[in-house]
Amino acid sequence: xxxxxxxxxxxxxxxxxxxxxxxxxxxxxxxxxxxxxxxxxxxxxxxxxxxxxxxxxxxxxxxxxxxxxxxxxxxxxxxxxxxxxxxxxxxxxxxxxxxxxxxxxxxxxxxxxxxxxxxxxxxxxxxxxxxxxxxxxxxxxxxxxxxxxxxxxxxxxxxxxxxxxxxxxxxxxxxxxxxxxxxxxxxxxxxxxxxxxxxxxxxxxxxxxxxxxxxxxxxxxxxxxxxxxxxxxxxxxxxxxxxxxxxxxxxxxxxxxxxxxxxxxxxxxxxxxxxxxxxxxxxxxxxxxxxxxxxxxxxxxxxxxxxxxxxxxxxxxxxxxxxxxxxxxxxxxxxxxxxxxxxxxxxxxxxxxxxxxxxxxxxxxxxxxxxxxxxxxxxxxxxxxxxxxxxxxxxxxxxxxxxxxxxxxxxxxxxxxxxxxxxxxxxxxxxxxxxxxxxxxxxx
Amino acid sequence: xxxxxxxxxxxxxxxxxxxxxxxxxxxxxxxxxxxxxxxxxxxxxxxxxxxxxxxxxxxxxxxxxxxxxxxxxxxxxxxxxxxxxxxxxxxxxxxxxxxxxxxxxxxxxxxxxxxxxxxxxxxxxxxxxxxxxxxxxxxxxxxxxxxxxxxxxxxxxxxxxxxxxxxxxxxxxxxxxxxxxxxxxxxxxxxxxxxxxxxxxxxxxxxxxxxxxxxxxxxxxxxxxxxxxxxxxxxxxxxxxxxxxxxxxxxxxxxxxxxxxxxxxxxxxxxxxxxxxxxxxxxxxxxxxxxxxxxxxxxxxxxxxxxxxxxx
Ligand code: B12
Ligand code: SF4
Numbered sequence: 001x002x003x004x005x006x007x008x009x010x011x012x013x014x015x016x017x018x019x020x021x022x023x024x025x026x027x028x029x030x031x032x033x034x035x036x037x038x039x040x041x042x043x044x045x046x047x048x049x050x051x052x053x054x055x056x057x058x059x060x061x062x063x064x065x066x067x068x069x070x071x072x073x074x075x076x077x078x079x080x081x082x083x084x085x086x087x088x089x090x091x092x093x094x095x096x097x098x099x100x101x102x103x104x105x106x107x108x109x110x111x112x113x114x115x116x117x118x119x120x121x122x123x124x125x126x127x128x129x130x131x132x133x134x135x136x137x138x139x140x141x142x143x144x145x146x147x148x149x150x151x152x153x154x155x156x157x158x159x160x161x162x163x164x165x166x167x168x169x170x171x172x173x174x175x176x177x178x179x180x181x182x183x184x185x186x187x188x189x190x191x192x193x194x195x196x197x198x199x200x201x202x203x204x205x206x207x208x209x210x211x212x213x214x215x216x217x218x219x220x221x222x223x224x225x226x227x228x229x230x231x232x233x234x235x236x237x238x239x240x241x242x243x244x245x246x247x248x249x250x251x252x253x254x255x256x257x258x259x260x261x262x263x264x265x266x267x268x269x270x271x272x273x274x275x276x277x278x279x280x281x282x283x284x285x286x287x288x289x290x291x292x293x294x295x296x297x298x299x300x301x302x303x304x305x306x307x308x309x310x311x312x313x314x315x316x317x318x319x320x321x322x323x324x325x326x327x328x329x330x331x332x333x334x335x336x337x338x339x340x341x342x343x344x345x346x347x348x349x350x351x352x353x354x355x356x357x358x359x360x361x362x363x364x365x366x367x368x369x370x371x372x373x374x375x376x377x378x379x380x381x382x383x384x385x386x387x388x389x390x391x392x393x394x395x396x397x398x399x400x401x402x403x404x405x406x407x408x409x410x411x412x413x414x415x416x417x418x419x420x421x422x423x424x425x426x427x428x429x430x431x432x433x434x435x436x437x438x439x440x441x442x443x444x
Numbered sequence: 445x446x447x448x449x450x451x452x453x454x455x456x457x458x459x460x461x462x463x464x465x466x467x468x469x470x471x472x473x474x475x476x477x478x479x480x481x482x483x484x485x486x487x488x489x490x491x492x493x494x495x496x497x498x499x500x501x502x503x504x505x506x507x508x509x510x511x512x513x514x515x516x517x518x519x520x521x522x523x524x525x526x527x528x529x530x531x532x533x534x535x536x537x538x539x540x541x542x543x544x545x546x547x548x549x550x551x552x553x554x555x556x557x558x559x560x561x562x563x564x565x566x567x568x569x570x571x572x573x574x575x576x577x578x579x580x581x582x583x584x585x586x587x588x589x590x591x592x593x594x595x596x597x598x599x600x601x602x603x604x605x606x607x608x609x610x611x612x613x614x615x616x617x618x619x620x621x622x623x624x625x626x627x628x629x630x631x632x633x634x635x636x637x638x639x640x641x642x643x644x645x646x647x648x649x650x651x652x653x654x655x656x657x658x659x660x661x662x663x664x665x666x667x668x669x670x671x672x673x674x675x676x677x678x679x680x681x682x683x684x685x686x687x688x689x690x691x692x693x694x695x696x697x698x699x700x701x702x703x704x705x706x707x708x709x710x711x712x713x714x715x716x717x718x719x720x721x722x723x724x725x726x727x728x729x730x731x732x733x734x735x736x737x738x739x740x741x742x743x744x745x746x747x748x749x750x751x752x753x754x755x756x
Contacts, residue, residue, distance in 0.1 A: 082672070084665040121657060239747045242483040242723070275712070276743035279719045280483075283664075297705065297712035300697060301656060305716050308661040343658065350696065370659075 003056040005033040011053060013044045035059040035079065060253045061261050064203050064228045066093060066130070066181045066288065067157025073129045075287035076263040081250055087312040092286045093129035094278070094302065095159050096293050097269045099136045100146035107146055110293050111153040117296075119303050122317050122342040126303040130157035132183075132290040134269070135167045144170035151175055159183050159205075159290060161267070165192035176200035181288060183207070183265065184232050190217055194224035205265045205288075207232035211248070215259040230287060232265045238277055241266060242284045249285040263287025274298065282306045316368035317342040323392050329358035331399045332444040336427070336434075337385065338406060339366040339374050348431050355435030360397060364388040371408045382412060382419035389420055400444045452677045453479045454684055454727075455645050457618055459492075459534070460567025460594050466616075467593040470565040473533070475648075475727040476684035479675065482725050488748050491722055493740045494569055494730040495532035496688065497522045499556050500541035505693035507710045508732050519556055520563035527564055530734040531741050535560070536569035536688070542582055543574045550581050557589030569596040569620075569686075569730070572608065579607035587611030596620060596648060596686075596728075602633050609640045620686055622650035625662045627669045627681070634680045648728070649685045655692040656717040663687070664724045671725030687721035688730035689714065711735045719743060 009029035020041040022028040031037035032053065039045065039053045063076040073093035080086045096114045098107050111131055119126040131150050135143040143162060150158065151174060158180035160171050168182055177200065184207035185193035197204035204226050206217040214231055221229055231248060235241035245264050251257040266286040268277035274292050281289035282305050294302065311317055319340045326349065338348055340363050352359060364384055366374035374380035385403075389395070403422045405413060407429030417424045428437050454476040461467025475490050483489070501509050501516040508516075515522040519537060526532040537560050539553060553572075561568060568590065573582035584607075586597060598620030600608045605621070612619045619642055623629035630649055637647055651670060653663045667685055674682035692698075692714050701709040714736040718729035722744075731737060 082665070082668050083661075084669055237746065237750060238743075239483050239749055246481060246484055271746075273743065273746050275715055275739065276719055276746065279716055280723060283720055283723045295708060295712075297701075297708040300709070301712040301716040304657040304697075305660075305720060308657065309664065309720075311661050313661070313665055347696075 003033060003053075005030045008032050008053060008057065011045075011049050012042065015044070017044070019043055032057040035077070055258065056255070059261075060255055061249075061263060062228070063090075064230060064263050064287070066159070066179060066203055067155070068178050069155050071127075071129065071154075071156055072179070073157055073288070078249070078285075079253060081246075081253060083309060084313050087314070088310050090287070091306050091310040092282060093157065093288045094306070095130045095132040095157070095288060095290045096128060097132045097134060097290055098146065098150065099134050100139075100143045101136045102146075104149060107149050108153060111150045111156065113293070115154045115156055117299060119300050121304060121307060122346045123319070124307065124317070126307055128294075128299065128303070130159065132159035132161055132267075133171070135160075135162035135164065135171075138164075140164065140167040140170035143167040144174050147171040147174045151178075157181075159265075159288065161290070163189065165189050165196065168193065168196050172196055172200050172202070176202065179203065181205055181230065181265070183267070185217060185221055187213055187217065190220055191224070194221045194226050197221070197226045197228075198224060203228040203230060205230040205232050207234050209234045209236075211244075211257075211260070215257065218259040218262065229262045230265045231260065231262050232267065235266075235271070238271055238273060238280055241271075241277070242280055245285040266290070268292070275302070278302050279305060282309055318368040319345045319363055321363050321365040321388065321392075323394060323397055324361040324363060325358075326352045326361050327356055327358040329360050331397070333358045333360055333398065334404055334438060334442050335360045335362050335394065335398060335402065336404050337362050337364065337409070339364065339369060339371050339380060341366065341368050341370045341374075344370050348434070351431045351434055355438075357435060357438050359438070360394075362388070362392070362394060362403070371406045375409055375411065380409060380412065382415040385412075385416050386419045389422070402444070404438075404442075452675055452682065453477055454671070454674050455679075455682050457645050457648055457684055458594060459569075459596050459618065461592060465594070468561070469567055469593065471567070472594065473567055481671070481675075482723050483747060486749055489744065490727065491744055492533040492728045493718075493737050493744070494534050494536045494728055495526040495530060495734065495737050496536045496538060496730050496732045497526065498538040498540040499552075500539075500544065503540040503543050505698075505710075505732060507693055507698060507706050511707060511734065520559040523560045524563040526734070526737070527566055530737045532737050533741075534566045534569060534728075535564055536571060536730050538571040539573065539582065539586070542572070542578050547575070547578060550585055553582055553585040554589050557586055561590060561593065567596070568593065569598065569728075571598050572611075576604055579604065580610075583607045583611035584614075587615035587617055590617065591615040594618065598622070599650065600633065600637060602629060602636070605633065605637060606640065609637055609642050612646065613641050618646040618648060620648050620650050621683075622652055625652050625654070625659075625666050627651075627666055627673065630666075630670060631678070631680045634683065638680075644679065644683070647683045649681070649683045650687070651685060653687045653689040653717065653721060655689045655695050656713055656720075657697070658691060658695055660689070660717060660720070663689075664720055667721060667724035667726060684727035685725055686728040686730065687718065687726040689717040689721075692717050693732060707733070707735065711739060715739050715743075 012025040059077045061076045183205040208214040233244040252261045265288045266281040267290040366379040456476040460469040460472040523535045595617040714731045
């Protein structure tokens with residue numbers, strides 16, 4: 001079970017010697033309790049305490065990296081079952097399936113598509129993560145050739161899916177240094193797979209249809225010197241996946257079964273159902289999801305879902321407050337007051353750029369709340385507006401003294417005018433009507 | 445291993461009434477009854493997919509108007525096609541006509557209700573008035589026309605629940621209780637409704653669903669919180685939930701999709717939103733694109749527990 005900071009503190013030397021890099025033993029204990037520090041940092045612990053604390057304070061789910069470089073994915077280190085309890089930290093890597101029986105052209109098209117497709121949302125570029133190459137030909141040589149083809153398309157993280165260790169060996173000769181996920185060690189081939197994973201330092205998935213076999217595989221592979229593991233429960237249905245993944249996640253975060261403290265791999269392809277499986281993987285605890293190639297619509301929706309679910313519930317995606325010039329505004333261009341919720345900013349920006357009207361977007365800090373929510377929650381106030389005008393020297397940016405506020409902030413118009421001395425114009429509620437409004441109403 | 449320590453269940457709510465139950469429906473549904481997190485029990489699910497239709501399509505997404513063509517002018521035919529051709533478990537009829545300025549065609553409400561009830565054989569969800577001033581007359585007409593049918597009538601909100609509740613009580617219907625993404629407000633409204641006499645097992649919670657990419661994460665989490673609170677024994681939150689991402693087809697991704705891709709984008713957006721709502725604990729999901737219904741039904745069929753499902 002997890003230990004509380006005070007329980008941990010009792011076991012530390014309490015000398016506050018700072019050798020761990022933290023100012024006090026208590027500060028170090030708090031970091032340990034949060035799973036954010038390593039017991040090894042304190043040199044003055046006896047080995048017994050170290051083992052005890054190590055088991056209780058390492059993150060409940062091991063952090064595992066697949067691939068190298070910019071596009072590599074890191075998963076694990078999650079702490080909760082429900083995102084509202086804290087947040088989910090490491091979005092699952094979505095790996096698109098390629099078979100080594102496909103013609104070269106098809107392999108290349110799919111791999112390039114994964115490499116190049118981008119979805120732009122609220123200031124972030126969302127992308128698929130990598131390629132899962134499946135050995136369906138039965139031939140190690142053909143498997144390795146397909147892997148080489150994928151390698152030639154760029155440095156995307158890879159999952160190597162094969163039952164035959166000889167196929168893995170051949171493929172790893174092509175890509176072993178780029179940390180592909182080897183999938184999967186089973187009770188038949190784990191020795192060979194673990195040896196390969198150890199040789200290349202790669203992460204390894206273990207696969208079994210029941211938890212008992214799965215945990216014994218974990219112990220075997222760890223014993224064979226492979227620390228970076230992932231779990232594949234070999235679900236026979238989507239429902240089995242959700243039920244099993246939920247149990248594994250729960251056992252891991254409650255530390256009732258340390259051998260389950262690894263990220264989950266979900267190979268959706270054998271289930272023959274794409275969108276539902278992908279959504280379920282994103283929602284229900286998958287670390288790596290293998291999927292059929294996606295239509296553009298499915299890709300956009302799936303990546304958006306992943307972004308939503310992995311947004312910190314306490315911290316909406318936010319813009320830095322400030323004055324943003326849009327369409328090269330001059331000193332007589334209108335000033336539009338808005339909030340620092342990214343969704344609001346990018347919705348507005350979309351309409352403004354399309355209309356080509358120059359303006360200054362004056363974004364104040366509502367802690368990431370939308371206009372209506374900020375007004376209702378008292379986060380958008382006249383004093384905030386007044387303070388922000390000073391902070392960002394709005395006076396020096398324009399020659400006029402007029403502020404256009406969102407329609408939803410209309411109840412604040414009088415108060416903002418009094419507090420700032422600026423003339424307040426109430427704009428429309430819907431950003432879609434903003435261009436028409438500015439054309440009609442804006443005069444300096 | 446058990447996921448929820450206590451064995452409290454989501455309340456059962458009956459929708460629709462067959463002849464022997466005092467209505468005219470060929471089937472009635474019981475939703476709720478779950479004792480665990482979604483898709484983790486051994487019992488078959490009782491999840492429903494509703495297709496939304498309306499009586500005035502100027503307020504309806506263009507992508508749907510185009511897809512359904514002439515049906516858009518005949519709510520009864522639209523409803524019939526939803527059940528028979530598109531495979532919806534039930535229809536949600538929205539009286540969008542009440543959004544028109546100066547609306548006063550109250551007899552039209554009764555007529556449409558009668559036509560749609562005659563054209564359908566399954567339970568019916570009805571979204572009555574969109575204007576507070578119209579509430580009492582519109583809800584009364586909806587309730588009266590559906591007397592005995594155990595409609596699911598919406599929508600009650602914290603400052604607008606008396607007329608819906610009155611119509612539901614007078615004519616024996618269940619009520620949709622909507623609150624803005626907040627577990628405490630959801631609970632409060634359920635208590636208010638019970639104080640007016642609406643029974644616990646006649647309430648379905650609508651926690652408000654923001655569209656995917658537009659606040660959906662808040663809705664997802666509040667649904668999970670309501671479901672776990674219900675299972676943990678909070679009787680005023682143990683009602684089944686309904687989810688309708690009303691704005692899912694108004695998002696930029698759908699609006700700005702190329703003409704040839706628009707249906708696919710609409711369906712993907714609705715599907716990912718609705719499926720995720722089911723995974724968070726919703727019992728009924730409402731969508732507007734007929735093709736989304738089929739996708740959701742397929743997914744749910746594939747999700748039913750197999751008799752030989754392994755215990756892992
Ligand atoms: C998601 C949401 C939340 C999220 C917060 C999300 C966020 N980051 O803001 C959560 C769950 C935390 C939340 C909390 C609350 N919420 Co809330 N929430 C919503 C919801 C569903 C969507 C808001 C949203 O994301 N809108 C999208 C963004 C893009 O809209 P926007 O910022 O307004 O921007 C648009 C326009 O304003 C305009 N615009 C923007 N800037 C500018 C600038 C100019 C110059 C112009 C002209 C136009 C313009 O363009 C944009 C696009 O059209 C709305 C319901 C709804 N459908 O609106 C309720 C809603 C805003 N919430 C409401 C309330 C009451 C609250 C709470 C006070 C209580 C509660 N729990 O519900 C709390 C307060 C929070 C706090 N900390 O104090 C009410 C507000 C009621 C009212 N009329 O005042 C609403 C309307 C729900 C309702 N029907 O009751 N909420
Ligand atoms: S190194 Fe050890 S003894 Fe020194 S402050 Fe850190 S925890 Fe305390």
